[in-house]
Amino acid sequence: MRKLVVAASLFFLLFYSLPLLASAVDAEQQRITLSLATEPPSLDSALATDQISSFLLAHLMEGLVQYGPDGNLVPGIARRWEVREDGATFWLREGATWSDGKPVTAEQFVYAWRRALDPATASQYAFILFPVKNAEAVNRGDSSPEQLGVRAANPYKLEVSFDKPCPYFAKLTAFMTFYPARQDVVERWGRAYAADADKMIFNGPFLLKRWVHGARLTLEKNPRYWNQAAIKLQEIDLPYITSDPSTHYNLYKDNRIALSPLDSSTLSDALARGYETHLFDFGTLFFLEFNHRDDRATRNLALRRAIQSVLNPSLLVYKVLGLPGIKPAYSLFPSSMRAGEGVFSEQYPPPRIDYDIEQAQRYLAQAKQELGTIPPLTLLVGDSPRAVNEAEFYQYVLKQSLGLETRLDQQTFKQRISKMRRGEFDIAAAGWGPDFDDPITFGDLFASWNENNRGRFIHAGYDAAVRQAQQSLDPEVRLQAFDRMQHIISDEVVIIPTYENVGLYVQHPRLAGVRRSIFGGDPNFRYAWVEP
């Protein structure tokens, strides 16, 4: 009998506490509930690499500069900065404090950058600090961390020196690897640093109130944030962690979360229910990468040109992929990429490619003369339904227009990357998302020294253009260098750009001010609020 009573009271407790488990938004408390795809592997800004960590850190931490509501750089901890040919100076605001009340100083940035470059830290994003003088040597372990070209001139003035000019350095400092760190906290927790809510410290608009591993994270407004008056949300609760996209959508339908991504199957349901759906441009480029190694048929330019002349991205995007917002791509630089005073593609439009089957057949005849016979080409693709559809489209077009045989090699993401690295492909379907808001994040991909140049494309003219874009301080010279790059990519058919991806999502109608951003953590709730 007592057991029954206990069970009954437990049941009622559970039953009646469920509604308390939060609805999607609460205007009175300015509190929202969201879901996560996975738990962040680490919230240590030196080690974080993934999307989820970047999203959380963008709310918990503040770098020297940050991206404002309209996507421009705005002051963060630095109230003003100056980038010169030989270095940069950041003047830090004096009112910024950590969540324990201690001030944020230049010394903490120096410590964080040295730590990220320390070979013992093994940060995968260490390379992003390489514009700083001696960074590469420090990362290899050849120089001591003290040799790194960054110093605190006084507690509120950070001096950075460069090996080579780096015109886009300010944009880099918004990236999470550049966030400051507190030596006392890092050393107190050692390997456990940033593995739990109480083992880290924050200087951003929110603090991590709770982290139940594998189950729940809760962010609470940080009252000691320097700009706390601008933050309206009091709490961001993340009680659901699941990688299944339809679960997120179902939670949204049940009014449990305020934002959910959509895929092609949930999109049709959302439309049928009359939900307002939104588009968000990720700025991600998808492309077909050729293998330029000597033992591959694809090293032949005429063959690559033949393939380029028949793979019409608009046919792929509009007929095969069929998701709204996805744009056919014609250049290495996505059409929304900013450079100089505006959008790059408007100042330097992508090179025009004529989709002409007869011309392609002439190229193919030339390729056959140069190569003898052309063996079946291996097309390395992903294993998602969309990737397979896409691959069957390429296979059909090449067969139908040029009579080229292709073999589809469908692999999981990890497997595909490792096969690309080993060069086991002729053509590979790849994608690249930008790390920071400058075209060089795409441009240096095909520099001969870049590890991510998986097709081993080597071209002196291209390398020269990349160096120029990396080092010149003159915006016009840089733009022209980028234009040269996109023309070399197209003329030499280094890759065939296929499409620019977008995200589709539904958002609670009373949640306002959410910024979807390619850079600096997405989605961004710093300036969000719940309308009554």
Added chain:
Amino acid sequence: MSYLATDFEPLPPQAPEAAETLTPSPPLWRLLLGDVRACIAAVTVVAMLLLAAAGPWVWPQSPGTQWLSQVSVGPSGARTVDVVPDDPWQGPDRAVDSLTALQATTTAVKLAWPSLPTAVSYRVYRNKGGVGLGMPLTETPNTHYADHLQLSEQTYRYSVVPVKVDGTTGEPLWIEVNPRLTLGEFEAKLLGLVPENGQVSLPAHPLGTDALGRDMLSRILHGARTSMLVGLTAPLLFITLGAFYGALAGLLGGWVDNVLMRFADFVVALPFLLFMILFRVALGIESGESGLFPMVLAMVLLSWPSAARLVRGQVLQLRESAFVMSARLAGASNFYLIRRHLLPNVLPLLLVSLSFAIPQAIFTEALLSFIGMGVVPPTPSWGTLCNDGIRSMLTHPHELVIPALAISATVLAFNVLGDALRDAMDVKVRRGVR
């Protein structure tokens, strides 16, 4: 005990009516003919075999051709459609005073609308007749937009929502558009269609098309070839192999039988999937190459023991039976024994197990192609068709239902036929029934 002389006299001839009349069993086909289910099943099986063999000639469309302007359509007839240029649109040459569709084709729906003084940009939505604004297409500062996104022949409601400087939105403009089917120039060229008077003819798709615009009927027919090829070859081979093995064991008997059957037990324990993958690796088949051969090889090398056991048991029984004894005593050779007595008695059994093995093999092929271990794109098989169909199950169920029906019907027909054959040949069941 003593005997009288009369005890050794022959019996008087008995009246014929006193003897039990033993009629020979009617031929198999006549027994089957009496069973309606079996007849339907047999007809289905023959029809499926015929379709697989002759279908691609009767319906000569290529299963690989992608009719990209007719993606995921239902059954449709042959059409003559216009070919339209697919140059990018720079906007209308004249101003419009309301939301207007300047072109309404499945290649492009070109919309233009008047400029609104307070608007800084416009959001364009498209709805297929549900509630709300529908699918967001773009946000543009221009007053025109060309929609190309997977248009089909149906009514769309386009809404243009003006967005003001402060981010608020105004009253939407809307228009209903019924695009007519056209082909883009590049697509027509890719299909090898030469326009006459600006028009080309498109073939009919009696079962509709799949998510890449490929003709479903032709894919089902070509898929039947793959499925039947595996479904017939593998069972024929492994049952023949098993029959010989079992007959050998049964006839020779003794320690040979013992060794042979223990080996068969060993083979039974080998995992099929693992061996198929091993064969793939051993034969150097990389991902992207057809895995049909290792699949059939693994089936043949691993599935024979059941047939071997069946035949061995039967042979053991027959070997000891009186009529075989008497044939032996009469000096019949082994060959005669096999031909005259063993084979006719074992064959019906083999037929039954064959009719059960075939659907199983079809299923295995479908399953393995479904998980990507069988045929590779673009070769269709019923399994890969189902796999493709699952991706669009919610929106276009026919792409999954049709191949699934083909598999189910064929497998069911073979099973029913097998059942009927077994019943017809099982003397005990037959006596019980009649």
